[in-house]
Amino acid sequence: xxxxxxxxxxxxxxxxxxxxxxxxxxxxxxxxxxxxxxxxxxxxxxxxxxxxxxxxxxxxxxxxxxxxxxxxxxxxxxxxxxxxxxxxxxxxxxxxxxxxxxxxxxxxxxxxxxxxxxxxxxxxxxxxxxxxxxxxxxxxxxxxxxxxxxxxxxxxxxxxxxxxxxxxxxxxxxxxxxxxxxxxxxxxxxxxxxxxxxxxxxxxxxxxxxxxxxxxxxxxxxxxxxxxxxxxxxxxxxxxxxxxxxxxxxxxxxxxxxxxxxxxxxxxxxxxxxxxxxxxxxxxxxxxxxxxxxxxxxxxxxxxxxxxxxxxxxxxxxxxxxxxxxxxxxxxxxxxxxxxxxxxxxxxxxxx
Numbered sequence: 001x002x003x004x005x006x007x008x009x010x011x012x013x014x015x016x017x018x019x020x021x022x023x024x025x026x027x028x029x030x031x032x033x034x035x036x037x038x039x040x041x042x043x044x045x046x047x048x049x050x051x052x053x054x055x056x057x058x059x060x061x062x063x064x065x066x067x068x069x070x071x072x073x074x075x076x077x078x079x080x081x082x083x084x085x086x087x088x089x090x091x092x093x094x095x096x097x098x099x100x101x102x103x104x105x106x107x108x109x110x111x112x113x114x115x116x117x118x119x120x121x122x123x124x125x126x127x128x129x130x131x132x133x134x135x136x137x138x139x140x141x142x143x144x145x146x147x148x149x150x151x152x153x154x155x156x157x158x159x160x161x162x163x164x165x166x167x168x169x170x171x172x173x174x175x176x177x178x179x180x181x182x183x184x185x186x187x188x189x190x191x192x193x194x195x196x197x198x199x200x201x202x203x204x205x206x207x208x209x210x211x212x213x214x215x216x217x218x219x220x221x222x223x224x225x226x227x228x229x230x231x232x233x234x235x236x237x238x239x240x241x242x243x244x245x246x247x248x249x250x251x252x253x254x255x256x257x258x259x260x261x262x263x264x265x266x267x268x269x270x271x272x273x274x275x276x277x278x279x280x281x282x283x284x285x286x287x288x289x290x291x292x293x294x295x296x297x298x299x300x301x302x303x304x305x306x307x308x309x310x311x312x313x314x315x316x317x318x319x320x321x322x323x324x325x326x327x328x329x330x331x332x333x334x335x336x337x338x339x340x341x342x343x344x345x346x347x348x349x350x351x352x
Contacts, residue, residue, distance in 0.1 A: 021243040021279070027227035043080050045228045046221030050213040054081065061208045062088035067160070069205050070183040072212030075262030078183035079143060081212065085181060086139040094138030099131050102144035110152055116168035130167065132159060136176045145205065146186040146197060153198045160204050180205065209340065211303065215257040215264065222253045225261065229268035230280060237272060244280040255285050303341045
């Protein structure tokens with residue numbers, strides 16, 4: 001065998017097989033098709049049972065004017081879901097106003113919500129329009145609503161019930177027509193028991209709860225999310241990245257992602273920055289040790305309890321051996337709770 005033949009054989013052996021790679025463009029096509037059928041769900045990526053359960057609830061509640069409480073861990077996309085509700089409502093052509101209650105100092109939060117008149121307090125040199133007035137006719141989204149101080153909660157309850165309020169420094173009562181959507185990553189029921197959140201306000205905002213599953217419970221959505229973020233950041237950086245190794249994709253699917261979709265998004269942006277060529281180069285995965293330790297929400301705990309009873313009863317709801325009897329509930333009550341939590345035999349695992 002000649003020396004040139006040996007070199008040629010070595011080149012063939014080292015040539016990577018295409019079977020080692022995942023074509024990212026294949027995961028972009030389902031997203032594009034979904035947008036054609038459901039273009040108002042812009043920004044929502046995935047097709048898992050968990051996500052479909054959430055979107056089914058969005059479709060149900062969006063056309064109403066009911067208040068919605070969106071629960072979920074940090075980074076699960078609560079604002080994106082709120083926007084989807086607004087865009088599928090009759091208020092879609094009216095304002096969608098957002099406020100992160102945790103990002104505003106307590107002393108300024110009342111002014112942000114209700115506005116103030118000139119001279120209402122030191123530093124109020126001009127009149128200010130509050131978020132409720134700005135959202136008149138549309139939707140107001142209050143993120144991290146659990147951080148609103150107790151003294152403001154009574155005023156918030158009033159404007160939700162009566163649709164009226166006064167600006168700071170004014171005695172003139174103003175009326176508004178606003179739909180409220182709120183979100184939290186806290187256990188509000190526990191905050192109520194600790195007397196840090198008004199129980200009447202809790203019931204008022206919790207008319208239709210939607211629980212968002214963490215990313216670790218929807219791993220089948222990770223390839224689509226990776227493809228989406230690679231395409232997004234690749235376009236910004238003028239890079240054409242079309243594939244990733246199968247081992248890398250499997251590692252991404254196995255990772256717990258305690259920061260959820262937001263953490264994955266930032267990680268993929270870093271990966272795109274590091275990549276030269278058309279194959280995504282993934283940096284070392286973050287350590288799985290600092291997993292989120294916050295307690296699960298009341299909705300999550302109730303869902304797990306109901307699911308356990310349903311499994312034990314082989315998904316029989318009524319009767320002496322059914323899940324309702326095991327839980328000490330009426331059959332109709334359990335069916336209502338299953339509907340609210342998106343629980344059915346088809347969508348139970350990974351669904352909310």
